[in-house]
Amino acid sequence: MVLTMLCVSMYTISNSLCLASNILILAAPEVFMGRYIIRRILQAIPLLILVSVFMFTLIHLMPGGPEQVIFNPRMTADVRAAMRIRFGLDDPIPIQYLKWLKNALTGDFGFSFANNVSVSTVLSERFSATLELFGYALLFALVIAIGLGVLSSVRQGTLTDYGLTTATYFGISMPIFLFALFGQYIFGVVLHWLPTSGMNTLGYTLSPIDALVDHLQHLILPMLVLSITFIAGWSRYMRSSMIEIVKQDYMRTARAKGVGPVAVLIQHALRNALIPLVTVVAIDFGAVAGGATITERIFAWPGMGQLFFSSLESRDYPILLAMLTLGSFFVVAFNLLADVLYGVLDPRIRYS
Amino acid sequence: MDISDRLGISSIEEEMEPFLAETVELIQKRRSQGRIIFDRFLRNRVAVGGAVFLIFLFLYCFAGPLIWRVDPNLTHFTKVSDTLASPTWEHPFGTDSVGRDQFARAMVGGQVSLVVGMLSMLLGIAIGTFIGALAGFYGGWLDNLLMRVTDIVLAVPLYLLLFVLSVAFSDGTPRTVILIIAVFSWTYAARLIRSEFLALKEREFVMAARTIGAGNVRLMFRHILPNALGPIIVNATLLVGTNIITESVLSYFGFGIQPPTASWGAMISAGNDFIDADPWMVFIPGLLIFATVLSFNLVGDGLRDALDPYMTER
Numbered sequence: 001m002v003l004t005m006l007c008v009s010m011y012t013i014s015n016s017l018c019l020a021s022n023i024l025i026l027a028a029p030e031v032f033m034g035r036y037i038i039r040r041i042l043q044a045i046p047l048l049i050l051v052s053v054f055m056f057t058l059i060h061l062m063p064g065g066p067e068q069v070i071f072n073p074r075m076t077a078d079v080r081a082a083m084r085i086r087f088g089l090d091d092p093i094p095i096q097y098l099k100w101l102k103n104a105l106t107g108d109f110g111f112s113f114a115n116n117v118s119v120s121t122v123l124s125e126r127f128s129a130t131l132e133l134f135g136y137a138l139l140f141a142l143v144i145a146i147g148l149g150v151l152s153s154v155r156q157g158t159l160t161d162y163g164l165t166t167a168t169y170f171g172i173s174m175p176i177f178l179f180a181l182f183g184q185y186i187f188g189v190v191l192h193w194l195p196t197s198g199m200n201t202l203g204y205t206l207s208p209i210d211a212l213v214d215h216l217q218h219l220i221l222p223m224l225v226l227s228i229t230f231i232a233g234w235s236r237y238m239r240s241s242m243i244e245i246v247k248q249d250y251m252r253t254a255r256a257k258g259v260g261p262v263a264v265l266i267q268h269a270l271r272n273a274l275i276p277l278v279t280v281v282a283i284d285f286g287a288v289a290g291g292a293t294i295t296e297r298i299f300a301w302p303g304m305g306q307l308f309f310s311s312l313e314s315r316d317y318p319i320l321l322a323m324l325t326l327g328s329f330f331v332v333a334f335n336l337l338a339d340v341l342y343g344v345l346d347p348r349i350r351y352s
Numbered sequence: 353m354d355i356s357d358r359l360g361i362s363s364i365e366e367e368m369e370p371f372l373a374e375t376v377e378l379i380q381k382r383r384s385q386g387r388i389i390f391d392r393f394l395r396n397r398v399a400v401g402g403a404v405f406l407i408f409l410f411l412y413c414f415a416g417p418l419i420w421r422v423d424p425n426l427t428h429f430t431k432v433s434d435t436l437a438s439p440t441w442e443h444p445f446g447t448d449s450v451g452r453d454q455f456a457r458a459m460v461g462g463q464v465s466l467v468v469g470m471l472s473m474l475l476g477i478a479i480g481t482f483i484g485a486l487a488g489f490y491g492g493w494l495d496n497l498l499m500r501v502t503d504i505v506l507a508v509p510l511y512l513l514l515f516v517l518s519v520a521f522s523d524g525t526p527r528t529v530i531l532i533i534a535v536f537s538w539t540y541a542a543r544l545i546r547s548e549f550l551a552l553k554e555r556e557f558v559m560a561a562r563t564i565g566a567g568n569v570r571l572m573f574r575h576i577l578p579n580a581l582g583p584i585i586v587n588a589t590l591l592v593g594t595n596i597i598t599e600s601v602l603s604y605f606g607f608g609i610q611p612p613t614a615s616w617g618a619m620i621s622a623g624n625d626f627i628d629a630d631p632w633m634v635f636i637p638g639l640l641i642f643a644t645v646l647s648f649n650l651v652g653d654g655l656r657d658a659l660d661p662y663m664t665e666r
Contacts, residue, residue, distance in 0.1 A: 051504050058513075062520040173646035175597045177604050178638045181620070185627055185634070293511050294601060308512060309605075312519055320516060327509030 037340055044332050051328040052104070056097045059321050100321075109322035113314070119322045122307065129199065130296065130303030134288045137223045141230035142281060148231070149238020150270065156243060164235065171232025180225045180298040187221060194221050197300035222299040226292055230284060237280055241273040275345045279338040286334025287327075392658040399654020402647035409644060413462035424456040425612055439632060446632045448622060454633065458640060461614035465641070468526050468533070468615070469596035475534035476595075477588050480541025481577070487542070488549025489572050499546070505539050514598065515607055524610025533598050541587050548580035582659035589652035593645040600641050616641050 075083075084090050091099070103110065109119035152164040188196035195201065195218050206214060245251065246269055254268045255261075296305030304323065311319040394400060417424075439446045445454035487498040514532060522528040552558065553576060561575045602608030603617030604624075611618060616637040623633025 047503055051507050173649050174642045175600055177601060181634055185631055189628055312515060324512055327512055328507045331507050
């Protein structure tokens with residue numbers, strides 16, 4: 001009921017914000033992109049608030065909610081009462097939410113129950129590991145996907161194209177955890193080429209160069225596994241985008257002027273075909289906060305995904321809540337970025 | 353002198369005769385809409401391959417237990433060699449760590465995986481159709497509100513929330529797993545149906561139906577919805593594959609179907625610890641998931657091509 005009321009009120013707010021942004025637009029009609037970005041941000045704010053209301057309600061509705069976790073059955077009634085005040089548990093849920101939101105906006109997501117340090121400290125420690133894994137996987141996927149997409153568009157209708165199409169189907173039809181398990185089995189158990197878990201080999205003191213090599217060896221498998229889904233999706237995208245562009249008039253003009261086949265492909269076709277891909281990549285990058293969950297869990301990579309699972313097991317609600325809200329924030333933010341980038345890269349796009 | 357004689361043509365009837373015969377032939381060859389789509393689908397060999405695999409898979413999972421009368425939950429370990437066995441004629445898929453027959457377990461596990469995948473798809477498509485139809489048909493504030501709800505569901509990090517929801521509300525039975533997966537699988541269908549409705553509601557036949565007194569509900573579900581069926585069917589087929597993957601991920605991490613009920617994901621999870629000794633425990637259910645999802649994807653794409661009215665006959 002409370003949720004419904006909040007939804008309705010948020011909806012009203014979002015509409016009035018849109019109205020406000022429309023007035024802004026009237027004020028500065030010549031700044032197309034600027035007003036578009038402002039309006040999109042103003043629309044994203046109520047969306048994010050609604051999402052956080054939803055997450056907060058969900059976390060507090062959970063059976064065995066926060067109260068059961070922080071209260072030790074051996075605590076005396078006095079301690080219990082003091083803790084209720086300390087954590088603000090006597091307030092009604094909407095008030096608790098508003099307090100949480102106020103702190104969250106300043107980057108304070110409370111204290112982790114399990115580690116007794118602030119949530120933001122824990123998150124920032126883990127985020128770098130995730131960013132490393134995710135960043136390399138994305139970079140690798142990008143290079144491979146562009147290459148494969150261009151190759152299969154140039155060789156459209158040939159055996160190479162069909163082979164790559166088949167490979168793409170395999171890539172999207174296999175759950176990522178299976179790739180991870182098969183990879184671990186083949187390269188770790190059978191071939192003994194690569195380590196199957198962790199970030200570094202523990203228990204040895206290595207020289208800096210050896211440590212780096214060791215670290216990179218640990219990185220290869222999770223990175224490959226994580227990049228497969230991206231490669232499958234993006235190379236398809238690249239292929240259809242290239243095929244569309246090769247048909248354009250300016251391509252024929254360029255060829256007629258005597259530009260060589262490779263130069264036409266790279267300077268005229270590829271650059272334009274990359275525009276839609278950039279937006280897709282930006283949207284996929286929005287999953288960074290929660291995206292590598294499965295891979296990190298299987299390869300014991302100490303990032304956000306690993307943290308998520310351990311928090312889930314220990315019912316560490318402040319961390320779960322922070323991760324869910326930050327995850328949504330990243331998704332929304334990168335969706336917005338994707339739309340903006342599209343307009344910047346392709347000036348023909350006009351936003352209204 | 354008759355003009356046709358002068359031109360060396362005997363008569364108009366004779367002139368038209370070959371064409372008349374062709375017209376008769378064309379009328380005889382006239383096919384219904386469904387027949388055309390079916391024929392076009394049949395010409396796509398890969399999609400047909402996927403469909404044939406799915407037929408065999410359904411037979412294996414649902415009719416298989418009638419023939420392969422081995423109890424999937426019967427543990428049997430009198431000898432060490434009974435457990436973690438590689439495939440033999442006695443156990444075509446080997447045995448697990450407590451000597452249960454994996455061939456029988458893959459059957460019942462497949463039943464669970466397929467039923468969860470399909471029922472969550474049906475539920476998701478039903479919710480999505482309802483929301484998309486309301487938003488597209490009525491427009492205005494209702495459209496705005498429903499699309500904001502859709503935005504919220506699209507903005508959440510999917511797997512994180514699935515895991516949290518499973519920990520909070522799932523009792524490990526297929527029923528709750530279906531509900532949890534369905535809650536997140538309606539958004540694409542809702543957007544799809546909304547856009548179809550937006551386009552279709554302006555068409556003449558809707559106006560005609562309204563003029564002869566059809567009510568809103570009748571317009572939505574008897575007149576507009578059947579015209580939007582094509583994209584829904586394609587989306588539904590692809591969604592089964594997605595949902596089977598989701599179920600297997602949940603079960604693999606122990607948040608989905610709980611033992612002793614078998615599902616392919618749970619079987620992989622059970623085999624995970626024994627991957628050194630008996631990789632078959634992971635490979636076989638893994639390949640089953642892979643082949644099933646691949647087939648659903650191929651059939652879905654085949655249907656997309658077959659249902660596309662703008663695609664010329666090949």
